[in-house]
Amino acid sequence: MGKLNLPQGKKIAVNLGIDVDAQSLWLGGYNRPSPSFMSRGEFGAVVGMPRILDLFKKYGVKSTFFTPAHTLETFPDIIKRALSEGHEIAHHGYYHENPTLINRETEKRLQDLSFKAYKNILGIRPTGYRSPYWDYSENTLDLLEEQGFIYDSSLMARDFEIYRPQRWQIRWEKPNIAGPGSKVLEAPVSWFLDDFPPMAYTGQQTGLQDTDVIYRRWSDEFLYCYNHVSNGFYGTAMHPQVIGQGHLMMFLERLIQFMLSHDGVWFASCEDICKCYVNDAEDERLLALPDVRGVEAMPKDYGWK
Numbered sequence: 001m002g003k004l005n006l007p008q009g010k011k012i013a014v015n016l017g018i019d020v021d022a023q024s025l026w027l028g029g030y031n032r033p034s035p036s037f038m039s040r041g042e043f044g045a046v047v048g049m050p051r052i053l054d055l056f057k058k059y060g061v062k063s064t065f066f067t068p069a070h071t072l073e074t075f076p077d078i079i080k081r082a083l084s085e086g087h088e089i090a091h092h093g094y095y096h097e098n099p100t101l102i103n104r105e106t107e108k109r110l111q112d113l114s115f116k117a118y119k120n121i122l123g124i125r126p127t128g129y130r131s132p133y134w135d136y137s138e139n140t141l142d143l144l145e146e147q148g149f150i151y152d153s154s155l156m157a158r159d160f161e162i163y164r165p166q167r168w169q170i171r172w173e174k175p176n177i178a179g180p181g182s183k184v185l186e187a188p189v190s191w192f193l194d195d196f197p198p199m200a201y202t203g204q205q206t207g208l209q210d211t212d213v214i215y216r217r218w219s220d221e222f223l224y225c226y227n228h229v230s231n232g233f234y235g236t237a238m239h240p241q242v243i244g245q246g247h248l249m250m251f252l253e254r255l256i257q258f259m260l261s262h263d264g265v266w267f268a269s270c271e272d273i274c275k276c277y278v279n280d281a282e283d284e285r286l287l288a289l290p291d292v293r294g295v296e297a298m299p300k301d302y303g304w305k
């Protein structure tokens, strides 16, 4: 597959990606509209975001803020500030809807509703998309191509490389068949580089872990990419209502300082990183594969309900 042609002197592209879910996370994500959960979202927009923007400014970090339009319309000023400070604002659904729970028409309608808000409030049309769930409906990739996105950031078929997501025809007692690669590039995500599972409290996850544990994991991931992948990509998903907590801001500053102690680290938006992608013959082959897709019915003698 193709590769990143990074700017001169740069060895690794780092996107310290921020998912500005704010209150929408607890609506589309968890169906918890109570005042307490709304207050956690409010903390992200009102307290976490300024802390993150100040820290990024201190170290010259440019990044991507994946922002549901619900967040943008509820807390417009802080997102305007992020844009004015040179960061990318990317599409992250309207109310953090789960694409697997909505039909094609609704998925498209909510994408368009969000585009309208980005245009009205920020005067932009985002070129990047992150699924609110890191999950796709069977229509998502087609819709992203139709909408003209340059890249998506929701999938996990690679870890440290920008790549072309692939369609698959899913079968049970025969192998799956590879379908065409996408025109939309993929800036992969990783649950290991998401702050929510290890650091947040939801009552269901093993959150609230010590920052030393997370620091070791996130810095080791960086070191592996730096030492083993040429022109690699390292991307995170951090949520202002989580990473914006005091001790986690100290963790994030320590991580940035560690990265900066290495030569050739490029802190950039996903959009700028994906614009460095150069196709090769494998891309052309993937793009031209026959359009197979769909999920075969489950064998009748197998037990899932």
Ligand SMILES: [Zn+2]
Binding pocket: 019, 020, 021, 025, 092, 096, 132, 133
């Ligand atoms: Zn999100």
